[in-house]
Amino acid sequence: MRNFDYTRAADQTQAITFHAQLPSSYLAGGTTLLDLMKIDVMRPQRVVDIARLPLDRIETLPDGRLRIGAMVTNTTLAQDKTVLRDYPVLSQALLSGATTQLRNKATTAGNIMQRVRCGYFRDGVSPCNKREPHSGCAAIDGHNRSVHAVLGTSEHCIASHPSDMCVAMAAIGATVQVQGPRGERTIDFLDFHLLPGSTPWKEHALQDDELITHIVLDPPIAGSRSGYLKLRDRASYQFALASSAIIVALDGNVVRDARIALGGVATKPWRARNAEQALIGQSMTPEIFRHVAAAAMQGAVPYRHNAYKITLGQQAVIRSLQILAA
Template sequence: MKPFAYVRATSLQEAVAAHARHPGSRYLGGGTNLVDLMKLGVESPGTLIDLTRLPLDQVEETGTGGLRVGATVANSDLAAHPLVRARYPALSQALLAGASGQLRNMATTGGNLLQRTRCPYFQDVSKPCNKREPGTGCAARDGVHRDLAVLGHSAHCVATHPSDMAVALAALDAEIELYGDERGPRRVAATGFHRLPGDHPERDTVIRPGEIITAVVLPPAAPGAVSLYRKARDRASYAFALASVAAVLQLADGRVRHVALAFGGLAHRPWRATVAEQLLAGSAPTDEAVRRAVDAELEQARPLRDNAFKVGLARNLAHDALTALVRAAGGEPPA
C-alpha cells in the first residue's frame, strides 16, 4: 500500500475544492471497490477525499411522485426501503442480487455506479490493459474472456460493467445528479452515464473531472407498471452476472403501452435494449412478438471465442422476465 493523504469533507464545495488542490485525488464513499483496487496497485491516489459525512444519505419523495436517493445511501438501506420495494421492485431485487450483506451495508449508491470492471486483466497490474494503462493492449480479447462483453465492445476493450443496480436504473429511466465545476449542477440520464469503450476504455463514464454524484433521481412509477430484475451467475450468491436483465412493463387493453429492457453482464455499460422496445411498443405481447423483439436486439451481439453462450442466456432471461411481467400486469400469458 502506497502512502496517501486523507481529507474529510464537510460540504460539497469543500470536497470539490480539495479535489482541485490535490491532482490525482479520489473521492471515497464506502470504499468497497476503491480500497480493493488500491491494495492491488490498480489505483494509487495521492489523496482520498471522504464524502461519507456529507448530507447525502436520505431517500426522499420528489414533488412529482418520484424518489431522490442520496449518493451515500447504503445499498442495503435502499434495497429495504418500503417505497423502493413498492414502486421499483426491480431496483430492490438488483441491489439484493449484488455482493454480500456485509458489502451492501458499506457500499453506497454513488460508489456502486462508479465501481470498475472485474476483468481479471484490469485487476492484474502485470498484464496489459488499455483501461488501466491506455495503449498497452487488451489481453482479454485472446485470453480468458468467458465472462466479458458480447455487445458494444471494441478492439481496445472487452470489459463488462459489474453493477446490478445500474442495470435497474437504466430500465427505470433514472437520472444521475452531479455537482462539480463552475458550470454548476447537472443531471445525466442513467442510460447515458456509462460509456462504451470505443478508443478510450479508460473512461468509464461521462463524469467530468472533480464532479461528485450527489443523488439518483427516479421518475414516478407509471400506474399499473410492473418491474423485475433477473440475474444468471456461476453460483447462487456473491457472484457477478454472466447476464442479467431489468424489465419494466405497462399494458393497456392487452397491448404494450410502455416497455423498458436493459441487460447487464453483456457490455461495458448497462445495455438498454431500444430495438426490442421499439418492436414491442403498441403490440400484443405474444410469445412470438417477445421472442422476435429480443432476437432483433441480440443480433447486434459479437461474441468472442469463449462467450457465445451469453447470447442465448440473455435471450432466455429476457423472454422469461417479460413473460412474468405480462402475467403480473394482468395480460394474457404469451402463447
C-alpha cells in the same frame, strides 16, 4: 498499497476543493476503491472521505420522481418503502448483488462508479487499456468467458459493466446530479457510462473535479409490473453472466409501455430500445417474447469463450417476460 494523504470533508464544497488539490479519489463505502488500492491498480495521492456528507436521504419530488442521495447505502435503498412499491425492479437488482455486509457499506454513487471485474484489468501486469492507455487488451485473445461483453465492445476493450443496480436504473430512467467548481449539472443516466470505443480509460461522463450528489429516478409508469432476473454461475455473490431488468405496462394482454435493459452482456448498462419497440403494442405471447429477445441482442459480437452470452441474454429477456406475463 502506496502511501496516500487522507482528508475528511465536512461538506460538498470542501470535498471538491480537497479533491482538486491532488490526484484524488473519493471514499464513500470503500468496497471497490480500497480493493483496487491494495492491488495497486488505483493509486490516488489523496483519499477524500465523504462518508459523513448529508447525502443519505431518499425523497419523493413534487413531479413524482424519486431523489436518492449519493451516500444512501444499497441496503437502505433496497428496503425503502417507496422503492419497494414503485420500483421493485430496483430493489430486486440490489438484493441480487454482493453480500449483505457489502450492501450495508456500498453506496448509490459508489455503485455507479464501480470499476470492471476483468482479471486482466486487476492483475496489474497484463496489457489493459483501462489501466494503462494504449497498452492493448489482453482479454480479446485471452480468457473472456464470464466478465466480458458481446454488446458495446471495441477492439480496445471488451470488459462488461459489473453493476446490477445500474441495469435497473437504465430501465427505469434517471438523471445523475453532480456538483463541481462550475456549479451543478445533470447527466442523463444512459449517457453517464461511456462505451469503450478508442478511449476505454474514459468510463463515465463525470469530470475529474465533479462529485455525484444525487440520482433522480423517473416517475414510475402507472399500472406497470417489473422484475430483475440475474443468470450466473452460482446463486451467491457472483456477477451476472447475463441479466435483464424489464418494466411493462399492460392494457389487458397488450403492452402499452415497456422498458428493457440488460446487464452482464454489455460494456455499460444496456438499454435495449429496439426490443422495447418490438414489444410495445403486442400481446404477451411466447412468439413475441422470442422476437423481442432477438432484438435485444441485435448487434452482439461474440469472442472466443463468450459466444454463449448471446443465447443467454435472450433467455434472460424471455424468462423475465414469461414471469411478468404470469
